[in-house]
Amino acid sequence: MPLTAVEPRRLYRQIADQLAQLIASGEYPPGSRLPAERELAAQLRVSRTSVREAIISLEMSGLVEVRVGTGVFVVAPAAGIARAGSDGGPGPFELLAARSLVEGEIAAVAAAKAEAGDAAALRESVARMDAGLDDFQAREAEDRAFHLCIARITGNGSLELVVEGLWNQRAGLWGRLQQHFHTRELAVQTVRDHAAIARAIAAHDAEGARAAMHRHLARVARQFQRAVDVAVTPPAEADAAAARPQPAPAALARAARPRRAARS
Secondary structure (H helix, E strand, O other): OOOOOOOOOOHHHHHHHHHHHHHHHOOOOOOOEOOOHHHHHHHHOOOHHHHHHHHHHHHHOOOEEEEOOOEEEEOOOOOOOOOOOOOOOOOHHHHHHHHHHHHHHHHHHHHHHOOHHHHHHHHHHHHHHHHOOOOHHHHHHHHHHHHHHHHHHOOOHHHHHHHHHHHHOOOHHHHHHHHHHOOHHHHHHHHHHHHHHHHHHHOOOHHHHHHHHHHHHHHHHHHHHHHHHHHHOOHHHHHHHHHOOOOOOHHHHHOOOOOOOOOO
């Protein structure tokens, strides 16, 4: 028997596919609300972050609608659908964790090597982002330019390519998160974070630059997590779910834990 290629699937994709199959089978008919995030995470024995990413993937596929503060509702008949739509990139929270690890060290190196012109370029980037707060496309372009500028200051072209590669991994799930939850308040705080990173690099404070980058990316992750939590787990429902045991649908119970080899 010939061998066939093995397709690695990320954990959130496995969760999304299971839920899509339950929708297709009628376990969750159109108009019904999916269980709260807390319940799904407990039944599947996965993190709530992975459930959040799976829900956003299902929404991108047109199978569910995320109603902020209300819950997640099935919106389309799914007869014959066995898989949720594809998303080629990593989950947004996984990507933010990778960026924090890599870009924190890059910021520290940049702080050690920055010259006066480099510090001025970072300050100008912060000013342009501040001026374009209400222009989403311009703000996004400047955000990317700021992080690439820091990598460029290191003088290591490979590091610049690494940062560019991480930014290019911001696929469909990331875009949907931004569409839902990227507020002006978040944009204002991003400008403040960038200013703090720029100050530390200009002061040749490697530890401060690393810490400022970590704080920046951790804050973005927290903001997205809180926003998705509000969207997919209404507070009253979450409290009620925590107070009572909930039987899992048979299909979820049978496949409670996706393969250990898959990663979120």
